[in-house]
Amino acid sequence: MTRRTTAGVAMAMLILLIAADLTASPPNPYRQPAIVALGSGAASAGGFCGALPE
Amino acid sequence: MTHSIAGRSTLVAGALVLILSVAIFAGVRFGLLLMIGLGFGLVLEGLRFGFAGPWRAMIVRRDPSGMLAQLMAIGIVATVALPLIDASGGELVGAEAPVGWAMIGGAFVFGMAMQVVLGCGSGTLVNAGSGNPIGLLALPFFAIGSFAGAYHLIDWTELGALPIIRFTGWSGVAITLTALLGVAVFFLRQAAPEHRSIPRRYLIAAVLIAVLAIANLIVVGQPWGVVYGLGLWVAKGATASGMDLSGSAFWAASGSVERVQSSLLTDYTSLTNIGIMAGAFLVASWRSGGLSQGMPTLPMRAWLATIVAGFLLGYSSRLAFGCNVGAFFSGVSTGSLHGWVWFVAAFIGSIQGVKLRPLLGLEARS
Numbered sequence: 001m002t003r004r005t006t007a008g009v010a011m012a013m014l015i016l017l018i019a020a021d022l023t024a025s026p027p028n029p030y031r032q033p034a035i036v037a038l039g040s041g042a043a044s045a046g047g048f049c050g051a052l053p054e
Numbered sequence: 055m056t057h058s059i060a061g062r063s064t065l066v067a068g069a070l071v072l073i074l075s076v077a078i079f080a081g082v083r084f085g086l087l088l089m090i091g092l093g094f095g096l097v098l099e100g101l102r103f104g105f106a107g108p109w110r111a112m113i114v115r116r117d118p119s120g121m122l123a124q125l126m127a128i129g130i131v132a133t134v135a136l137p138l139i140d141a142s143g144g145e146l147v148g149a150e151a152p153v154g155w156a157m158i159g160g161a162f163v164f165g166m167a168m169q170v171v172l173g174c175g176s177g178t179l180v181n182a183g184s185g186n187p188i189g190l191l192a193l194p195f196f197a198i199g200s201f202a203g204a205y206h207l208i209d210w211t212e213l214g215a216l217p218i219i220r221f222t223g224w225s226g227v228a229i230t231l232t233a234l235l236g237v238a239v240f241f242l243r244q245a246a247p248e249h250r251s252i253p254r255r256y257l258i259a260a261v262l263i264a265v266l267a268i269a270n271l272i273v274v275g276q277p278w279g280v281v282y283g284l285g286l287w288v289a290k291g292a293t294a295s296g297m298d299l300s301g302s303a304f305w306a307a308s309g310s311v312e313r314v315q316s317s318l319l320t321d322y323t324s325l326t327n328i329g330i331m332a333g334a335f336l337v338a339s340w341r342s343g344g345l346s347q348g349m350p351t352l353p354m355r356a357w358l359a360t361i362v363a364g365f366l367l368g369y370s371s372r373l374a375f376g377c378n379v380g381a382f383f384s385g386v387s388t389g390s391l392h393g394w395v396w397f398v399a400a401f402i403g404s405i406q407g408v409k410l411r412p413l414l415g416l417e418a419r420s
Contacts, residue, residue, distance in 0.1 A: 002185075002347060003345045003349075006185040006190050006349070007183065007184060007185030007335055011183075011335055013194075014328060014331055020291075021319075022317070024290070025317045025318070026317060027079055027080035027319050029079055032081025032083065034083065035082045035273075037274050038146060038272045038273075038275070040145055043275075044275030044276050045309075046274055046275070046323075047310070047322070048276050048277075048322075048323065049149070049279040049280065049282045049323070049376035049380035050150060050375040050380055050390070052211070052304075053307030
């Protein structure tokens with residue numbers, strides 16, 4: 001067995017994760033934020049490793 | 055064969071289709087961020103740049119070249135990010151977190167575990183994407199650990215923490231650059247005489263990583279991070295399987311609930327994580343012989359240690375408010391004191407991790 005197999009498994013896991021999520025929580029392109037945060041006038045609101053819960 | 059022109063064209067076309075699909079079906083900002091994530095993966099794997107390896111090189115061989123490149127990248131980001139954040143009126147935020155007992159302990163454990171598996175947050179993603187079996191095994195346990203760490207995060211922070219201390223604006227740039235220079239001089243003085251320069255590929259990688267990190271901040275309004283996204287993946291799976299997360303102050307908070315219910319393709323750290331893995335896969339597939347390497351022959355205790363270390367990486371990085379990327383790289387470059395404290399605690403942990411690695415069967419004993 002080579003890394004071709006393990007890299008393939010990694011990509012398969014990633015595709016499976018995205019596919020399962022698309023089924024459960026499909027994105028809505030009509031509710032997208034401004035293309036770039038800088039200059040958007042909107043406060044930053046993403047999840048982050050350092051942030052405590054709101 | 056991915057090394058033929060057709061194979062390589064397929065790889066590039068696949069990446070472009072992925073970015074365009076996300077931009078069309080989720081939003082242009084998210085497509086842009088996925089592109090930035092792919093850039094991180096391409097640079098980290100393509101130029102063999104990372105965090106765990108250079109720290110090990112300093113500890114084992116007194117070779118600070120990779121660490122100096124990291125400090126350089128952080129300095130470039132700080133020079134741009136701190137004034138931008140200061141003037142943005144809340145559109146951009148830094149990686150701000152309090153220094154506390156759990157944070158320090160978490161950083162120490164993270165440093166130790168990352169030397170056991172030789173991969174930090176971004177490193178584990180790169181390793182998994184490029185087919186490294188240790189990275190591939192550690193990754194799901196890293197994600198589970200990140201979910202569990204976040205689940206208990208509030209209990210741990212009650213052990214005691216200072217208020218958030220930040221260095222802001224141009225004075226923040228001056229303080230951060232002076233401190234980075236001080237650390238660089240310290241490591242150079244410790245360096246073996248033959249290791250007192252930075253290889254060209256590290257310099258290129260440092261500049262590219264800095265540019266991508268600044269782009270990350272400008273596009274989404276927050277710095278580059280890794281571990282939040284991994285925990286979110288497990289939280290989504292747990293919720294889908296009927297697990298009740300209302301017992302966790304973290305996962306029951308309104309912001310967390312909203313993110314668990316939203317698409318992964320709209321979560322910032324998830325998108326860069328996906329990009330890093332895909333970018334690393336792209337490079338490994340493109341590179342001649344990149345995926346033909348065989349599997350290592352390791353004792354059972356090494357695989358068990360990988361599982362435990364993977365879990366600890368995830369759990370400890372949530373208590374530490376981030377990994378090398380979210381706490382050290384992004385924390386220091388956006389002026390948070392916790393980034394510096396994280397660095398010291400994780401480096402001390404790394405020294406212990408380097409000693410543990412051979413005992414756990416992950417390399418030949420010296």
